[in-house]
Amino acid sequence: MSTLTKTQYDPIKYKTPTGNKLSCKGWIQEAALRMLLNNLNPEVAERPDDLIVYGGRGKAARNFEALDNIIKALKVLENDESLLIQSGKPVGILRTHKDVPRVLISNSQLVPKWATWEHFDELEKKGLMMYGQMTAGSWIYIGSQGIVQGTYETYAAIANKHFRQEPGVQSTESGVQSMEPDSRLGTQYSAPSHHGSLKGTLNVTAGLGGMGGAQPLAITMNEGVALIAEVERWRIEKRIETKYCDLWFENIDEAIDRALEARQNGEAISIAVLTNAVCLLERLIERNIVPETVTDQTSAHDPLYGYVPHTINNTQATIMREQDPEQYTELAYASMHRHVELMLELQARGAIVFDYGNNIRARAHEFQERQGPDSLLPTIDCFAFPGFVPAYIRPLFCEGKGPFRWAALSGDPHDIAVTDFTIAKLFPENRALLRWLELAKEKIAFQGLPARICWLGQGEREKAGLAFNELVRTGKVKAPIVIGRDHLDTGSVASPNRETEAMLDGSDAVADWPLLNALVNTASGASWVSLHHGGGVGMGYSIHAGMVIVCDGSEAADERLGRVLRNDPGTGVIRHADAGYDIAKDTARANNLNIADRIK
Numbered sequence: 042m043s044t045l046t047k048t049q050y051d052p053i054k055y056k057t058p059t060g061n062k063l064s065c066k067g068w069i070q071e072a073a074l075r076m077l078l079n080n081l082n083p084e085v086a087e088r089p090d091d092l093i094v095y096g097g098r099g100k101a102a103r104n105f106e107a108l109d110n111i112i113k114a115l116k117v118l119e120n121d122e123s124l125l126i127q128s129g130k131p132v133g134i135l136r137t138h139k140d141v142p143r144v145l146i147s148n149s150q151l152v153p154k155w156a157t158w159e160h161f162d163e164l165e166k167k168g169l170m171m172y173g174q175m176t177a178g179s180w181i182y183i184g185s186q187g188i189v190q191g192t193y194e195t196y197a198a199i200a201n202k203h204f205r206q207e208p209g210v211q212s213t214e215s216g217v218q219s220m221e222p223d224s225r226l227g228t229q230y231s232a233p234s235h236h237g238s239l240k241g242t243l244n245v246t247a248g249l250g251g252m253g254g255a256q257p258l259a260i261t262m263n264e265g266v267a268l269i270a271e272v273e274r275w276r277i278e279k280r281i282e283t284k285y286c287d288l289w290f291e292n293i294d295e296a297i298d299r300a301l302e303a304r305q306n307g308e309a310i311s312i313a314v315l316t317n318a319v320c321l322l323e324r325l326i327e328r329n330i331v332p333e334t335v336t337d338q339t340s341a342h343d344p345l346y347g348y349v350p351h352t353i354n355n356t357q358a359t360i361m362r363e364q365d366p367e368q369y370t371e372l373a374y375a376s377m378h379r380h381v382e383l384m385l386e387l388q389a390r391g392a393i394v395f396d397y398g399n400n401i402r403a404r405a406h407e408f409q410e411r412q413g414p415d416s417l418l419p420t421i422d423c424f425a426f427p428g429f430v431p432a433y434i435r436p437l438f439c440e441g442k443g444p445f446r447w448a449a450l451s452g453d454p455h456d457i458a459v460t461d462f463t464i465a466k467l468f469p470e471n472r473a474l475l476r477w478l479e480l481a482k483e484k485i486a487f488q489g490l491p492a493r494i495c496w497l498g499q500g501e502r503e504k505a506g507l508a509f510n511e512l513v514r515t516g517k518v519k520a521p522i523v524i525g526r527d528h529l530d531t532g533s534v535a536s537p538n539r540e541t542e543a544m545l546d547g548s549d550a551v552a553d554w555p556l557l558n559a560l561v562n563t564a565s566g567a568s569w570v571s572l573h574h575g576g577g578v579g580m581g582y583s584i585h586a587g588m589v590i591v592c593d594g595s596e597a598a599d600e601r602l603g604r605v606l607r608n609d610p611g612t613g614v615i616r617h618a619d620a621g622y623d624i625a626k627d628t629a630r631a632n633n634l635n636i637a638d639r640i641k
């Protein structure tokens with residue numbers, strides 16, 4: 042692919058340093074260096090030769106020259122300076138002070154009128170931009186584990202909502218879901234207390250990339266059968282090797298037969314099939330099979346480099362992308378329209394269907410709009426199934442919960458075991474969390490630096506951060522711990538087809554919130570802060586911010602951790618309270634975040 046890189050990832054040159062010796066002038070710079078290189082570690086990144094970490098063409102650095110220069114800059118960066126990164130390239134080192142971020146990152150920002158993939162592609166070809174996705178360009182991707190818990194929680198919420206196993210009762214509810222926002226989501230939603238189970242259900246999806254690769258494991262952790270279409274053999278093999286997926290077939294019917302047998306027997310098993318998503322859904326419909334759930338995690342957000350049309354094979358796709366990108370894009374759009382049409386057909390037949398954050402509904406809608414009413418294309422209601430956030434995740438955001446994660450800079454898995462133990466001791470009443478830690482320990486293979494994901498909320502994150510800093514200070518772990526989160530979080534994103542879909546007050550497209558989030562984290566002393574555009578759903582569809590903070594054991598770090606880990610989720614609680622969600626209002630009041638109480 043032509044994303045301005047040559048095939049030259051060098052595993053020795055770019056090996057992530059581990060242990061407790063510094064190669065930079067402070068632990069914050071060192072943490073940034075290790076996390077940048079960890080993002081690109083071949084165990085972690087999807088395509089290190091293209092500097093692509095995950096999510097279509099989500100990159101950690103613009104090109105290899107920029108990567109080398111970032112490494113050099115981090116090594117000379119003083120403890121009262123900040124490094125500026127503009128779309129994956131280091132552009133300046135400025136004097137700031139010790140309690141502000143050492144690195145400030147802006148990725149893929151375009152003035153709204155120019156915020157299209159076409160304009161981005163032109164700039165990328167000229168070497169002026171890169172696509173940062175979410176955690177790729179902000180150096181806090183930790184492999185598929187980073188998404189496993191979110192995917193696990195989503196499927197747990199589906200199980201609780203639709204397949205609750207009361208004594209003597211199996212599954213019940215219809216798959217048709219309401220798109221109406223509800224201020225009392227808290228009463229409607231049952232936090233994953235795990236009464237529900239996907240046992241005996243067939244869950245069909247597609248895409249086994251960096252994020253999508255978490256789906257099979259998340260489904261089997263919820264005791265269901267996963268049947269997943271993927272067009273690239275090496276992606277399937279990677280998920281099998283890392284134990285995220287159990288088995289795979291080349292033949293669609295054999296895969297379906299094995300999945301049906303597993304559904305019948307109540308087996309928890311994940312089955313990949315080497316085929317296009319469209320072909321799998323067509324075959325299911327031909328055979329009159331209705332899965333319990335249907336979604337998709339192909340990279341539909343990026344029609345050129347992310348989605349493979351069902352009308353061509355992979356070799357043709359690679360050639361056409363380079364030689365005729367316009368025709369490729371058109372085929373991809375047509376295929377995504379067909380894909381959504383099939384998802385709607387399965388919904389009509391009774392499946393629970395949802396968009397899993399890749400913007401496939403908008404792609405189908407854009408194509409249909411462009412074709413116009415006189416075309417032969419069947420007219421479909423592309424947004425007739427909901428996104429996963431309003432359907433299952435928003436109540437967690439209202440409590441300031443989101444994909445909090447940390448990594449052990451020592452490289453020693455024992456350090457993560459120590460942090461797991463600490464978390465379990467800190468939150469003994471949180472049974473869902475304890476169950477997650479047990480499952481994670483048992484089922485998740487580390488990729489690159491040992492790391493853990495844990496959806497913690499308002500109040501919990503600062504407790505965890507301060508406890509980890511104490512572990513570093515007292516030598517209970519062998520080197521500092523780095524804490525971060527996905528941009529898919531409570532207060533850090535405006536994305537009307539995903540995180541902010543169907544907000545109660547209609548503020549879906551208001552992007553002041555992620556900007557405030559980045560400013561607050563900068564003012565509070567995060568270790569590095571990033572502001573991105575287009576992550577998850579593609580150019581023009583989202584603005585979002587990231588933050589990372591290092592526990593180096595110092596007292597100054599205690600101060601910074603206390604501020605950042607309170608204020609960062611705090612912006613999310615405030616955002617949702619402002620939109621009118623009662624759970625968020627309660628959380629704000631309980632955590633002294635309610636401005637009305639301050640100014641009365």
Ligand SMILES: NC(=O)c1ccc[n+]([C@@H]2O[C@H](COP(=O)([O-])OP(=O)(O)OC[C@H]3O[C@@H](n4cnc5c(N)ncnc54)[C@H](O)[C@@H]3O)[C@@H](O)[C@H]2O)c1
Nearest residue numbers: 096097248250251252253272317318339340349398399577
């Ligand atoms: N739900 C979430 O929480 C969440 C979080 C982050 C990203 N995402 C979105 O999910 C999508 C996937 O992310 P990723 O990191 O796995 O991307 P990726 O680019 O690493 O992987 C996408 C996979 O889809 C496969 N694929 C493409 N078209 C296909 C088709 N028609 N049929 C079958 N397979 C096909 C590709 O071969 C690839 O393996 C992206 O759009 C991303 O923005 C969702």
